[in-house]
Every structure is written in structure tokens, then in C-alpha cells.
Amino acid sequence: MTNGNNSNVEKILFDITPKIQELADLCEKNNEIDKELFTKYEVKRGLRDLNGKGVLAGLTNISDVCATKMVDGKEVPCAGNLYYRGYNIKDIVKGFLEANHYGFEETAYLLLFGDLPNPKELSEFHETLVERRTLPPNFVRDVIMKAPSSDMMNSLSRSILNLYSYDSKADDTSIPNVLRQCMNLISQFPMLMVYGYHAYNYRLGEDLYIYAPSPELSTAENILMMLREDRKYTELEAKILDMALVLHMDHGGGNNSTFTTHVVTSSGTDTYSTMAAAMASLKGPKHGGANIKVTQMITEMKEVVKDWEDDDEVRNYLEGLLDKKYFDKKGLIYGMGHAIYSVSDPRADIFKKFVKQLAHEKGYDKEYALYEKVEHLAPEVISQKRKMYKGVNANVDFYSGLVYGMLGIPQKLYTPIFAAARVVGWSAHRLEELKNVDKIIRPAYKPLAPYREYIKMEDR
Template identity: 80%
Template sequence: MANIKTTLFEITDEIERLATLCAETNAIDKELYTKYEVKRGLRDLNGKGVLAGLTNISDVVATKMVNGEQVPCAGSLYYRGYNVKDLVQGFLKENHYGFEETTYLLLFGELPNKEELEKFQETLTERRTLPPNFVRDVIMKAPSRDMMNSLSRSILNLYSYDSKADDTSIPNVLRQSLNLISQFPMLMVYGYHAYNYRKGDDLFIYAPKPELSTAENILMMLRENKKYTKLEARTLDMALVLHMDHGGGNNSTFTTHVVTSSGTDTYSTIAAAMASLKGPKHGGANIKVTKMFDDMKEHVKDWEDKDEIRQYLMDLLEKKAFDRSGLIYGMGHAIYSVSDPRADIFKKFVKKLAKEKGFEKEYQLYETVEHMAPEVIAEKRKIYKGVNANVDFYSGLVYGMLDLPPELYTPIFAAARVVGWSAHRLEELKNVDKIIRPAYMALCPHRDYVPMEDR
């Protein structure tokens, strides 16, 4: 029998040969996409998406009509018709946490009054629990170094504990959704602690406190001393609100619609959305931004030297720096071409937080890159729409200043976006009874079978 380590974990010469054959077989002439008017990424050259559905949940606005023409404008994000900037300003001004209030809004379509919010918070609090021995039997068993994979496994395992797991009626799916929204911080934090324990760190598992908000509970459960500042909790709460939803077409939410349309269960649907969000082009982008800046700090000797920064950005685009992908992570967005409203909100907090935490130099470096990167990209590449900093550009810096571990950057995104996924799943179940199946044009000619001896 072949050595298991070689068989499973190494790329052998035979795999290399087969990979070359695979790459050659799967190559499609890029000009054919233009010839047959295929919208790669389901978007045209101007960034306009193919209309694939209708939604009342959120609206992403990046253009406006001027003299009968659509022109780019500063981006806006609306939850159930409310501008997210107004929502953030509202709960900050009223000095209360926004996650629970905004969750109610996305799920039920209206802002709750005081009594409705209190009842809803009680509902979430009651559901902040896991099945007996779940931490021991699931989370502690074979913890993954990637928290998104650990979370997905936990979510899929919850299926086994649900006697109505396959029931796709609205009341049952709402029940499952509220459970997952409430349980998510526990699954995330406990999974992180379990992995660290396997590495030799102390293990501490704290139960959530009913009097605390979602953001407060995340910080309390995460830290051994259970301590956090009001500013930290407020900032994390705001981050959760900003990441809750972003239209029906973002990759993980579209995945939610696609998988829901097949008639499958809630746990499988959310796990599929998690797989999408994990990708570095989607939710995993904030980690890439952070690592890119770490590399930049090592190679740029003077953080105030704009020529040195510009050269590093040029090296990024020319695949000479960092991961040699040719990308400046955190810059550009599928829809926004002038500004990402979430990044705008983050930036205001970043500046204040940087001053209080002593991160002024880091903030200045980020700001310099934000202003310089679009110019450098325009010099090196043909761009069809504007390039601007997206929400991932500043979120990693915010999480770093909050002393959150990088392993949880994307899971925190997921802890917020599970609200949006739940809302979109419920909307899909209510309105559409048709499986999503777009068309692909087959290019390979039909051939006659060739017997083995004639090949």
C-alpha cells in the first residue's frame, strides 16, 4: 500500500501530469466570452449585474440618473428602505446597540418599537444555547485551523439535533434562523478556543450572559478575563450591522438563493453560504488586506515616503510583491465605483479608534494607500469603472485595534451576514417555487465513441 502521507498530502509526478492535461482540457478562449456575449461574473464591462431576482431586503446604490443617463455616484446601502448610515447614526445617538434592532428590521421589514425590541432580545437570549455535550462531542473533536471550516461543520452537525431539520415551512425556517443567529457567536468563539487548546493554550469556555448584547457577548466569551471597553463593544456592534446584508446578488447571498431554490434544509443552505464567504475574493478579503499591509510594513522602510509606497503598489500589480496575485486587496468593488458607504462609516471610526489606541501611523499608511491605489491601478490597467476602497480595506485594521484574532475576522463577517442569509432564504421560500438553473453554452463538438484498441 502506498504511503498514506504521500498519497493524500503530496502532489506526485502523476498528479502534475494529470493537472497539465486537466488545465489544457478546460481552457476556453477568452474571446469566445465576448463573441457569445457571456456576462462573466454575471456582470457586464460596466459592472452592471444580470437581473436574477427581486428583493425587498436591501438595496445597493452606486449610480444615479443625470439627464437621462446613469452615472456613478457615492455609494449608498439601504436595509428595508433605510439608509444604513442613518441606522448607525440612530443607535449611536440613542446610545444602544444596533445588531439586535437591525436583525429585527431585516427579518420582519420594520424597525421595532421598544416593546417589540425587548421581546425580540428575549427571544434571541433564550436561544443562546447549544445541545447537551455539543461542545465536547462536535466542537472539541478535530478542531480546524480554519474557523470558517470549523463553523460550517458545527452548523451541519446541528442538523442531527433538529427533529424538524428538513421542514422548510416559514415558521420552522424562522425558528432555525433565529437559533443560528443566536448560536453563531458561541460556535465561532468556542471553535477558536478549541483549536488553541489543541495547540497547548489554556481552555476556557464561557456561557453567554443574558444581559449582554451580541457584540458584548462575543468579546466577553473571547477573552479569558471577560473584560472589554464600551468603545470596543460599540465598534464591534457597528461592524456587525455594516456586514449584515449587501443585496441579493453578493456571492454568498446568491448562493443562499440558489441552494434554497433546490428545496434543501436550512443547515445545508447556511453551510453553502459559509463556503462562499470563506473565499478571499469575498469575506476572506479582510484577512488578505491585513496580511498585505503586514508585508508592506516590512518592505516599505519609510511609511511616510509616498514614492516608496507607490513603488510597492506597482510591485503588487506587477506580481512582484506579497502573494504575487497582481491584486491590491481592499480596492475595488463589483458595484461601487465612487465610494463604499460601509468603508466611509468604518473610516470615521478608524480615525477615532486609532487616536485612542495609538495606531495613528498605521491609519496614515492606510489612508495614503486608499488615495494612491486608484491612481496606480489606472496607470497599469484598463478599468471600466472607478476603483475605491471597499469595506474590507478598513475592517481588518478595525479588528486589529480591537485585539480580535485574525482567525476570527471572516467568522465575525459571517456572524453578521447569517442575518441577511436568513432573511433572503425566507424571502426565496415565500416567493419563488422554481429551482435556479442558468444556461451554459457547450463548446465541445459531439464525438463518436472510440474503442480502447483504437485510441
């Protein structure tokens, strides 16, 4: 095929031609539903009511997202709390920090098996993960290095689906086999994402370095070691990344990617397909991709706002965001607000204490002060511009992008790191769904289109 033909094929496949635009306009016209009908038929859009309370779709022992309390018989908003297997995330983080050890492995054990591990159990679990920090022979060459993607979430998903081909028991959904598969993926995720990133950069002409994970290191340490050419990192960097992994590990059964895990698991499909579906959900900018949006938004803000310390200038920019004048013109202030939390996000509260310390050590004091100012002003601006059904506060994504940036982690890996943590939660929820529910999840949709008589071609 000649270059001219190649160019023509690319134009057909990847350009929005006038005909595609014409069909898209028709598609939009005939897919639009009057928003008032959602209220008329009491449809819970997003499976949430107007107060943000989710429709009850299942039961779980794994984690609890708490944002309200009962006062005089009434449910009122309160400071948010997150519980893993009944343990407050604040106590979990405090516990492993005071004990001066990394928390990822301990918290993963808790979510998977229901109890905090004793020293022997933790050591044996860590050894089990370590022995699984490997990939099938030639997997890096045959899968990861072939047609590397510029999007690391897509690269990860492709690798996960390819692992199916190497598993002789890929379709076995018994609990022992699914646990084996899940523990493999928990151990392999850091390699899959870091190697995928290096493979893409190699195609761009950069040097290729693929480091094997070290059995002596924690998950967070290995991520930093494999990512950096010199393999070096500080203890503070590793501990903050480890904390980020713990905070992102699970967030109730109703968040979009975990609910996806339940839905897909209920169909009886395999573990690799289930995890790839969860990855597709997490990739979205309204879910796991939100921290990248925050970072990009702040980058533009720093260019538009001349004096970062001026409240009025910052407020004007935030108002411009809501008025669709700035950034992606979607009318959103990314990192602000949450589906459940209305007073505070406990993960953001924990993160913030250490973000300030890292910012000072890395020389990011001015940037951190800007983030704080946005966190303070945004709820006020949103309440003035939008009809509010509940409070607005900074969520964990608001600060996580800043943290990853200070750690020197490339933006392409922000969401994959989220996935490397959340795969533990997905695994726990998949196992719980398989154990307790043997019914496919199928909610109802009300049809609105009137019935019509078929019209023969010659009469149209």
C-alpha cells in the first residue's frame, strides 16, 4: 500500500468527515430526552436522588463511606469518614505511620480477608505477593512493547486482557482460582503500568530501561524504583505514595468502577474481563481521571491569574470556569465536590497534612498556597452560581495530582496509580459478589418511544 493510500485510509478512519457529522447531528437529535421526564417518572439519574443519596443496589462488608449522622431523628451532613472492614481509614493510616512500616500490603490483606493481619500473616502475605511479581515469559516483548499506547490506562487494559491467554484456568470462577488471579494482578499492576510507560517513551526515541521489582521493597518503593532511571527515591516520597495507594484502595460498593466490577462479575465472566471493564470506568475524567483534570486546570489558572495571592483574581477565574470561559469550558471546578461527601472528604483531609510537608521540602510552597486558596474559595463561588442540594468540598483528587507532580510522576501515570491501588478493592468486591449473589444485575429503563407501524422502503 502506498503512502498516499495510507493517508487516505487514515482520513477515512480517523477524521470526522462531513457525512459523519451529518449522521452525528441526526444521532443527537433522535437520542435527546426531555430532562423534565426524568423527574416526572422519578428516575434516579446516576442512581442517586437529588440529595446525592445512592439507590440501594447491594450489600457489602468491605468498606463504608459515611457522610451523615442522626441528630434528633434527622439525618444531617457531617465530616466524612471512610471505613475499611469497619476500621476508620484515619486510624489505619495513623497505625502504620506510628509503627513506621508501609501500609499497602497490610491494608490489602484487610480488604481481601476481612481482618488486620498479625506479623506472621502479614509476612506470609507479603511473600505471596513478592513471588507473584513476575510476568509470563516474553510478555514484555510480545505484548507491552507491541504498539504501545499513549494512554497508559488503555495500555494496562490491553495487558490485562492479554494475560487471559496465558492462564489455563482463565474462565474458572471458583473462589480459590479468582483469588489466585486477583493476587497475581495486584502484584503485576506496578510492572504493567511502568513498563507500558517506558515502552511508549522508547517509541518516542527515549532510552529503554526495564527494572525487575525487588523482593525487599514495598509496592510503593518498587513503583518509584522501576519508574526512575537512577532507581533512587527518598523515604518520604515512598511513604507518601504508599499512603496515596492506601487512600485510593476502596471507596464503597457504589463508586462507578466498583459498581462496574459487581455488574460485570454478576454476568459470570472471567476476572480479566472484569478488571478491564473496571479500568474503562476508572479512566473517565469524572472518576479516576479527575486528578489529571485538576492538574491541567491549575496549570491554566497559574497562567491566567497574575497574582496567586489575590483572592479576587482567583475568584474571578473560578467564576469563569463555571461560566464555561476557561479550561475545557465544561463549567466545572475539578476536584471540588463529591457524590457522597458534603462537609469533608477524609482522604483529602489525611492527604493534605502530608502534602504541605512535601510541598515545603520540594519548594512548592507557593503552589500549595494556591491550592489552599482554591479549596477555600471554590465552595463559595459554586454556591453563588449553582443550585445546591448539598455541600461542596475538596475531594481526594484535588490534592493527589499535586502530590504526584511533586513526586516527579508523569501525568500519564496518575490514573494508573489509582488503578494499582483500586485493583485491591475491585478484587475484594468481585470475591464478595461471587460468594453471595448468583443473579445478574439488570436495572430497569422506562421506554419512551411510541410504537410505530413498519413503513415499506418504497413508501418512505
